[in-house]
Amino acid sequence: MPRLNRVLTMTAACAIGATALIATPAAAIAAPAPGLQINEVESSDGVPGDWIEFTNTATTAVTLDGWVVKDNKDESNYTFPAGTVVEPGAFLVVDEDQLGFGLGKADSVRLFDPTAAIADEYSWTAHAPVTYGVTADRAGWAETTESTKGAANVFTAPEVPETDGEIRINEIDSQPSDWVEFFNPGTTALDISRYEIRDNSDDHRWQFLPGTSIAPGEFLVVDEATIGLVGGTETQGAFRDPIGIGSADEIRLFDATGTLVDRSGTWSGHAAIDGDFIAATLARCPDGEDDFTLARITKGAANDCVLPNVTINEVESDKDTTDWVEIVNLEATALDISGWTLMDNDPVGHATDTTPLPAGTILEPGAYFVFDQNVNFAFGLGNGDTTTVRNAAGATVAEYTYAAHADGVFARCPDGTGEFVDTAVSTKGLRNACGNPVRINEVESDGGSPDDWIELVNPTTAALDVSGIVVKDDDDTHAYAIPTGTSIAAGGYLVIERAALGFGLGGGDTVRLFEGDALLDSTTWGEGHPANTWGRCPDATGAFAATAEATKGAANVCAGEIPVGPWPGSPDVTVLDTTPMFLEDSSGLDTQVTADGAFLWAVDNGTGSFWKLAINADGSVSFVDGWEQGKRARFQKDASNSSAAGPDTEGITVDGAGSVYVGVERDNSVKGTTLNAVLKVDPNAPGPDVVASEEWDLTALLPTVGANLGVEAVEWVADGDLVGKLFDDNTKATYDPADYAGHGDGLFFVGVEDTGDVYAFALNADGSATLISTIDPGLPAVMALDYDTTLGVLWAVCDDGCAGTGAQITLNGTEQPGIAQVERPAGLPNLNNEGFATAPASLSVDGKRPVYWFADGYASEALRLGSLPGTTTPPVTPPTGGVTPLPGTSLTEANRGAITLADTVRRGETVTVGLEDRFAATAVEVWLYSTPARIATGTTNAAGDLLATIPADATLGGHRVAVYAADGSLIGWTEVRIVAADGTSVDGSASGGALATTGTELPFGTIGAGVLLVLLGGVLVAMRKRRAA
Structure with missing residues (x-):
């Protein structure tokens, strides 16, 4: 389910008397005249879909020739068939497939008579837990407690269980008059004969007369006029004598046997509101519950507590x-x-x-x-x-x-x-940015070039005049006024050097900005100086922290940040469903290529419906015959209950055998409870309901998350694509399918919204599951997953909560998979996209292959088509000349360095060779030993990584890979084991024979077009530590 701008539903129904009419008409209209009227509306989870119910409130039949129904858009309209007649008191239901349009979360139903005048209308702002219906007296609309399609509406008030009578001390006045109020929260009367009131002294007692009772819901007050027993004698006007309520006191209540029933707890000082004792009491809110607090006097009535400021x-x-x-x-x-x-x-x-x-x-x-x-x-x-x-x-x-x-x-x-x-500026958890929105962004207090400096940022989208803004450190006598006529471009930076400031910055110092006497912004760093600079993380908007490097006059670089590169494909995106094709809770996508063609699978999270669509040559899609209405995935427990709400299916994937799996985050029948699961359904089952043949409950294996923040995506990846690449958290080595008998021939990756992590599972035929690996793609939330067979990367994609950013995860056999983040295409709006799928290279046309997004919350314009490069760039043979490698005997532990590479690689495979960050943008050569053979040359990217191709004729077995700088100095080396291209056999020894000198040429400062650019996300790749599983 989406995280941003999303209206949810619940299954609990409320009593009609307690239901807020949250779905009110968009404009007030007079009550409709007798005749055809809208009576009940189903906008979510209906069977078979949305529907509208009408009734005839007149005493004669109504013929509907020329009558029209619309939602909140004029282009969505339905004309009743000529000759349709509704008898007095009868009901007429029009289903979604007849209407030709669905009903949204915030929508309307409008009924027009043959003259085009509105006969009736109703609007709502959220889906109803059940349906919306007209009340029995036709005085208004409310949420029903039962869907009654084609029948009278039902508003059944829930039964209130009978509870024993109780008595609670409810309100106390100690100044100027003394009185105590009691309350019965039960549903029956309570006999309180000889119940006894005491203050903080057991010698101070006052009893209720025999025969006294307190009715359910009654507020009973005991004051100076109340007749009671004092010392066993009936007395009037004597309550204050034994019970003189003091400024530091307590009220207690005992039953006739002397057992303590309730107590107020002690207080210190008479209650007063703004010094007024007459206006104040001590009371419980809600009545009879919680601790006593300051309240406005409500003697004998419901309490009105003074809330904190x-x-x-x-x-x-x-x-x-x-x-x-x-x-x-x-x-x-x-x-x-x-x-x-x-x-x-x-x-x-x-x-x-x-x-x-x-x-x-x-x-x-x-x-x-x-x-x-x-x-x-x-x-x-x-x-x-x-x-x-x-x-x-x-x-x-x-x-x-x-x-x-x-x-x-x-x-x-x-x-x-x-x-x-x-x-213009948000200040989350800080004093508000009132006045000029300019902000301090980065501070260099030691070792700057040429000296200390302060960087200001304009976080707005327009140029900002900062003339007259005063900059100070922690000394008010150190002040610098920005000259008249100074402005900062939209999103730009202004650096003020020490020479202009007239003062330097010390260890543990402060920088402050003033507009007149008003403090606009300030920051203080701890004792000493930051190792690099002190800046906002994230840039311009975040809290201050030590930065990863100085970025004078540019965006801050923060520790652990992954740079976000541009979308590596075309910026153009096309809407495929200009008219409604799906429901409006669109979620997961997956592509499938078989001998029968290429297909796109889609799933809806509100109903569990899933569809199969054929992918056409131009990337457009159309329903496969018989799939226009889709099929519904069902829990095994609901096999005989077609009215059950069913699974909240957030993701969909297809395995190599063609079986369909859906990722689930909860049961829609119990929306407040987390249920993270994967269901297997047979797409060839007749439908419309398809009961899961197998179910895996992953809730206990995943972190505890909210009910609507669980599994958002699922993706099956074949074992052949994971061997030697996926790091296994259990074995602390690369993944070996043989370690997980009975799991099939692939693993299932699930993305969890709340944690933003990706989890790899082996799902066993007996219903058990094993967590293999946990990967952090560096996203706030993961809403979609897709294994890109062309690039050999796992995509994890976020929704509008992080601007549609995608992460390419390169499994490299280490605990630190390569992570490259990319922006969404320029032509893709920032929507609540919960589905993402790439097509294989075989579907490329003119060098481009389809990419799909699926947005939640839209009856139409939910499915969009974009593209990525469709072919790979062939490796280029490294040039002759360059570095003279060391002999293998010179590669020792002393010069091993820090090189990362998968433990096992295949012949012909293009792999990522990782260096430390300090080697970013460094010209290097990669050599394969024993007999040295150069397999790549070029410049490392921003993360210090380089691609190299293992020769197709490399000797199988153990080898070493060494990396040299352009000047011939050894940067480091590591071991690697080469296996056959199919990954199934290993032979040879560590002293392999001669190798052909082939590999990948990476031009200085650039990476060739096609797959390399795509894979690197615009050459912005970072290695990111994964969270522990």
């Missing part, structure tokens, strides 16, 4: 990797915010998609806390939404509603107390 301070709904909401504590004391939650404008649909803050979460005075997507909530903030912060009791502490996404972020100016404004 915490405000929403900043809201990011669109531009960052994740959506988030920042709060700030304006109180003078620390607050315990354990159990607090964030909600959007769909509290019913998203009830299971928010996570309460853990126990012990404390917000200090003036401190900030950020509710972050995928950590504290799973839904996205929409283009117009409400953000609500609730305490552990569910009370609203703070709320902010906005009409549309901000151009930057919504932030209070002044910070914490002002009105919300659209500011």
Whole structure:
């Protein structure tokens, strides 16, 4: 499921009396006149799809000649067939296949009479848990508790279980008058004869009269006028005598046997609001629950507690990797915010998609806390939404509603107390960027060229005037005013040298920016100087940290960052489904080539539906005969229950035998519970429902994640493509299929949204599974996977939460697979793409092969076609001359260096030879021993890597590979074992015979077109440590 701008559904139904009518008409209209009216709407998970139910509320039949139905688009319309008649009180249902269009998450149904006037309409902002229907009195719409297609709507209130009567101390006033309020949260009355009130002293007692009871839901007040027993004597007006409630006191309640029933806990000081004792009490909120806190007086009524002075301070709904909401504590004391939650404008649909803050979460005075997507909530903030912060009791502490996404972020100016404004710069967890948005970006405090310097950045999309901005260090007498007429280009940088500043920067110093007296930005580094520079990570927007290198006047390079290169194919992208072909919860894709042709498989996560489409010569697709409606993957447990919601199928893949597998993150019938699984389904089964023949539950083998943040993708990769390349975390060696008997002939890779990692599994025929490897592609989330047989890389792709960035994973036999990240094509909008698939080179036309994306949340324009280079670039024989290699006897442990290469390689295989980062952009030669033979020459990329091709006639067995600099100096060497091209046999010895001098020529500073450029992602490759499994 998507992580950004996604409206979810839930399966729990609410009582009609408690249901918020969140789906309100787009414009108020008068109640429709008797006649044909819209009665019930199914917009998600319907059988066989979406549908609209109409009813005739008139006393005579209605003929529908000329009547038209539309959704929120005029081009989506359905005209009732001539002669259609609806009798009084009858129902008429029109299914999605008849309508010719589906209903969206935020959509409308409009009914037009033959004069083109609107006869009835209804709009909603989220899918209903079940359906939306007109209430029995036809006074309005609400969420139904049962789908009643073609029948009267059902709004059954859930049964409220009967509970015993209880009594709870609920509200206490200690100044100016003394009284105590009690509350019965049960459903039956409770006899409280001779129940006894005590304060903090056992000598102070007051009892209820015999025959006293408290009704269910009653607020019972005991004050100075209440008659009770004091010392066994009935007394009126004497409550204050034994129970004089003090400024430091406690109220306790005992039953007739002397057993403690409830206590308030002690307090210190009379309750007051802004010094007013009359207005304040101590109370529980909700009534009868939680600890006592400051409240407004509500004697004999529901409590109204004074909420802490915490405000929403900043809201990011669109531009960052994740959506988030920042709060700030304006109180003078620390607050315990354990159990607090964030909600959007769909509290019913998203009830299971928010996570309460853990126990012990404390917000200090003036401190900030950020509710972050995928950590504290799973839904996205929409283009117009409400953000609500609730305490552990569910009370609203703070709320902010906005009409549309901000151009930057919504932030209070002044910070914490002002009105919300659209500011250009986000300051997640920091003081808001009010005023000029210029920011400190990088600081050189020691060893700079020519000296110390400060770099400012313009994080906006327009030129920024910074005239008069004052720069200071930690000494107010050290001040530099930026000259008049100084501006910074959009996204640009301004470097201020020490010579201009007039002061230097010390160890543990501070840099501050002022606009007048207002502090715009500041940063302080720890004792001493950073090893390189002190800068924002990520560049321009992140928090400050030690950088990986100085980048004066350019974007910061942060430790562990993987550079993102351009899309390695054509920028052009085409929409394939201009009219609806699928449902609107589109998710996974996979390609398949057989003797019968090339096919694209697609899956929907809302219904479990999957489709088979033929790939045409131009890359376009069409449904294979009989697959227009698709088939539904079903759990084995639901084999006899066609109405079950079924699996949340996020990914799809096809193995070498043609079996289809779907990746699942939960059961749609229990959406609040994580179920990470892979199901095997037979695509040749007749359908429409296909029950899984095998199921693998991976939940316990994967990290614990939220119910909507689990398996998003699945990809089968043949063992032949993994032997000697995939590092096995279990054996600490390269993957050997023989170690996993019964797993078939390939492994299944799954991508998990919450962790952003890729996991390789052996799925066994007995339903068990073994985790082989965990790979970190450096993405915030993995939404799609695809093994590219042309490039020999595994693609991991993110959605709109990280701008559609893709990662090419090159399995090199080490713990550090090669990772190259690339941008999405220029012609691909930043959509919630959850499906990605590449076609093999055999489908290339004019040197290009198809690539597909599948976007969630669209009834049409979900499937898009792009391209990648379709052929590989043949290796070029290295030139003669150059380095004179050392004899093999001179390769010793002392000069081994740090060279990375797969343990086992195949004849004819192109492999990645990895050097340390310091050898990036270095001219080198690669030689294969025993008898030295040069197999590559060229310049390493930004990560210090180079491609080399193993000669097709290389002697099988053990060898060494050495890398030399252009000046002939040895950089290092490592061992390697060469096996046959099929990977099945190994012979020979470490002292192999002579080798042909063939390999890959890499021109200085460039890499040839075609596969090398594609594989390297624009020559921006980095080796990245994987997280432990």
